[in-house]
Amino acid sequence: DGGITQSPKYLFRKEGQNVTLSCEQNLNHDAMYWYRQDPGQGLRLIYYSQIVNDFQKGDIAEGYSVSREKKESFPLTVTSAQKNPTAFYLCASSIFGAGGNSPLHFGNGTRLTVT
């Protein structure tokens, strides 16, 4: 089945450590996204990438980094510079082009806890 795989589902880290969240898609989508969700809040955009080797900052990019070396993969690194890293992280993808109306497809998220 085609879809987006985020791993692991739960991740625990000590403060001061960098951590990388995995996101893989086999939908052949061009665009990929990372969102962050805090308890009781909506989704906030961290980074997005429209094509391989290109990405743009979202609204809350500080303390995060991404890479897009392959079309199917868009890993997110939460660095020690991120002041409040504990959150639910969601990866998504969409078709690029096609009049720009393609919907987002989401993975099931990674819950990161930093202590």
Added chain:
Amino acid sequence: DAKTTQPTSMDCAEGRAANLPCNHSTISGNEYVYWYRQIHSQGPQYIIHGLKNNETNEMASLIITEDRKSSTLILPHATLRDTAVYYCIVRASGTYKYIFGTGTRLKVLA
């Protein structure tokens, strides 16, 4: 960038239609309206989207006003499994940046 405004929460009786409103008064002419829902601790699920015409699929109907400044998602026969947070979003013009609001928490009551 267009922003959306939704009520914080709504209740609906099981079997009745759930009508979820959304205001997007600054939407541009080429921006689509999308609806998603999220059940606790899962990724959002796509429901429906539209530009200016009303749309219907197996999950829901989307009614967009003629001036496109607001829309309504209709779940025709709500079930307990429709209890979720529903997000109305628009795509930022000229980019692939989808902006989410805080959504409406729909509770379907038995």
